[in-house]
Amino acid sequence: MTEAVKTQTQACNLELAAATYWWCACSRCKTQPFCDDSHKGTDFTPADLVIEDKQPVWICGCRRSGDNPMCNDTHNELA
Numbered sequence: 001m002t003e004a005v006k007t008q009t010q011a012c013n014l015e016l017a018a019a020t021y022w023w024c025a026c027s028r029c030k031t032q033p034f035c036d037d038s039h040k041g042t043d044f045t046p047a048d049l050v051i052e053d054k055q056p057v058w059i060c061g062c063r064r065s066g067d068n069p070m071c072n073d074t075h076n077e078l079a
Contacts, residue, residue, distance in 0.1 A: 004044065008032070008061025009078070011071035017054050022046040023069030033059045033069070 004027040012033045022035035026044035029036045035046035047069045051057070060068050062075040 004063035008075075010061055010075055011058040011073075012061050013056065013058055015054065015056050016049075016051045018051050021049040021051065021069075023049055023059060025063065025068065027063055033061060 004025060014033075023046055024031070024033055024035045024038070025046050026039035026042055028038035028042075030038070039046065049057075049059070049069050058071040060071045060074075062078055064074045064078060065072045066074065
């Protein structure tokens with residue numbers, strides 16, 4: 001697996017508490033959009049997301065954002 005599969009056609013709108021989160025880059029995780037170590041044995045590495053204060057965030061679901069783990073609306077351009 002060299003390219004992540006698009007798991008969603010839109011972003012995940014979440015309210016996250018202050019913490020460090022790990023975004024799933026491989027699309028194999030059962031805990032989307034967060035990493036559960038399913039990438040082990042692949043070339044994928046999860047991206048860290050550091051939240052300083054509780055806030056709403058838009059996390060990429062299509063795996064094509066140029067700003068991973070944050071959504072940049074690339075999903076709107078995908079078929």
